[in-house]
Amino acid sequence: MLRGRVIGNVWASRRLDEIPSGAFLEVQIEGGATLIAFDVLGSGIGESVLVSTGSVAASWFPGAAPPIDALIIGSIDETAGAQQ
Amino acid sequence: MLRGRVIGNVWASRRLDEIPSGAFLEVQIEGGATLIAFDVLGSGIGESVLVSTGSVAASWFPGAAPPIDALIIGSIDETAGAQQ
Amino acid sequence: MLRGRVIGNVWASRRLDEIPSGAFLEVQIEGGATLIAFDVLGSGIGESVLVSTGSVAASWFPGAAPPIDALIIGSIDETAGAQQ
Amino acid sequence: MLRGRVIGNVWASRRLDEIPSGAFLEVQIEGGATLIAFDVLGSGIGESVLVSTGSVAASWFPGAAPPIDALIIGSIDETAGAQQ
Amino acid sequence: MLRGRVIGNVWASRRLDEIPSGAFLEVQIEGGATLIAFDVLGSGIGESVLVSTGSVAASWFPGAAPPIDALIIGSIDETAGAQQ
Numbered sequence: 001m002l003r004g005r006v007i008g009n010v011w012a013s014r015r016l017d018e019i020p021s022g023a024f025l026e027v028q029i030e031g032g033a034t035l036i037a038f039d040v041l042g043s044g045i046g047e048s049v050l051v052s053t054g055s056v057a058a059s060w061f062p063g064a065a066p067p068i069d070a071l072i073i074g075s076i077d078e079t080a081g082a083q084q
Numbered sequence: 085m086l087r088g089r090v091i092g093n094v095w096a097s098r099r100l101d102e103i104p105s106g107a108f109l110e111v112q113i114e115g116g117a118t119l120i121a122f123d124v125l126g127s128g129i130g131e132s133v134l135v136s137t138g139s140v141a142a143s144w145f146p147g148a149a150p151p152i153d154a155l156i157i158g159s160i161d162e163t164a165g166a167q168q
Numbered sequence: 169m170l171r172g173r174v175i176g177n178v179w180a181s182r183r184l185d186e187i188p189s190g191a192f193l194e195v196q197i198e199g200g201a202t203l204i205a206f207d208v209l210g211s212g213i214g215e216s217v218l219v220s221t222g223s224v225a226a227s228w229f230p231g232a233a234p235p236i237d238a239l240i241i242g243s244i245d246e247t248a249g250a251q252q
Numbered sequence: 253m254l255r256g257r258v259i260g261n262v263w264a265s266r267r268l269d270e271i272p273s274g275a276f277l278e279v280q281i282e283g284g285a286t287l288i289a290f291d292v293l294g295s296g297i298g299e300s301v302l303v304s305t306g307s308v309a310a311s312w313f314p315g316a317a318p319p320i321d322a323l324i325i326g327s328i329d330e331t332a333g334a335q336q
Numbered sequence: 337m338l339r340g341r342v343i344g345n346v347w348a349s350r351r352l353d354e355i356p357s358g359a360f361l362e363v364q365i366e367g368g369a370t371l372i373a374f375d376v377l378g379s380g381i382g383e384s385v386l387v388s389t390g391s392v393a394a395s396w397f398p399g400a401a402p403p404i405d406a407l408i409i410g411s412i413d414e415t416a417g418a419q420q
Contacts, residue, residue, distance in 0.1 A: 031202075120255055171370075208352075243351065
């Protein structure tokens, strides 16, 4: 998973019909790159999140897998370790 | 997903028979890299789009999954957030 | 697989219900990037580990594949070779 | 997909039995990286090609998917766009 | 596929039970990055090899796919091309 911070919302009204309900959030990954992740947890701007990418994101959805390749799977509370 | 801008069309007349109908569009991803994404939404040059990559792109197609690893899933209207 | 060193724990109490039991560990990959890997081996901070990424991580879990895209598959004992 | 140019052939006589008939071609991707893609189209050195990567490459083959993660899916004729 | 050179062995006695028989070899990919690939061909240090990554590596194994995301699929004999 990647750890990142939500930095914005993205709207796409013209889109494939198979996109499920939820939000497209722009997430800045540690290190600088950004990606757009699908969110069903109601994550807000500034929140620190965990993102899963690839087919495991699509497989989470019930029924036929939608063309979603990045999913916010959790909101990070805190972190502890040797290198902070 | 990746956010990018359509910057060109690519034609490939000699190709595998399993490629479905649609366009190959060159998309410049934020940060500078480019990739070729398959488009079924009629996206045009200059348009800002969302691209899904990997097997989820192929799985979107009905029937046997074609060897397509990048698909435009939506056209971006606007973006709002903390870092624009 | 990627080789890395565990450098921290990540807690995410608000998360998708499908996340299985186990720990989210921050792993610093050789070369400098970090990722968050799921751990079921009880790996500790400072330990050198092997991480598998992508859908093979999710497929390891019994039953429906959870949205986990990185899994610690082993703890590295030692390494021998031409370039150390 | 990635756009690249065929720059060489690679021979591997000692290999897994499951590798199908076809050529391993070295392809220089736009931006500088190189990868080895499997080719069934008879692509030649100097040719500009489209490469699909990941499991969609393996899934193209009939029967059991071989351990092939990059496949040339077409030969590029020409390109038109805003940024050439 | 990626082309690389075997530069070492990695031992991991404490590991998931689902890891099959074979060796974990450290491979230096062209360009400088290293990864750990699973080997069933008896490849040795210094050998030039082809590595497939992602779920196609796991799918090669008979039975339930193990959490292996990189597999050596062949040993490279020689290379010919325009850019050597």
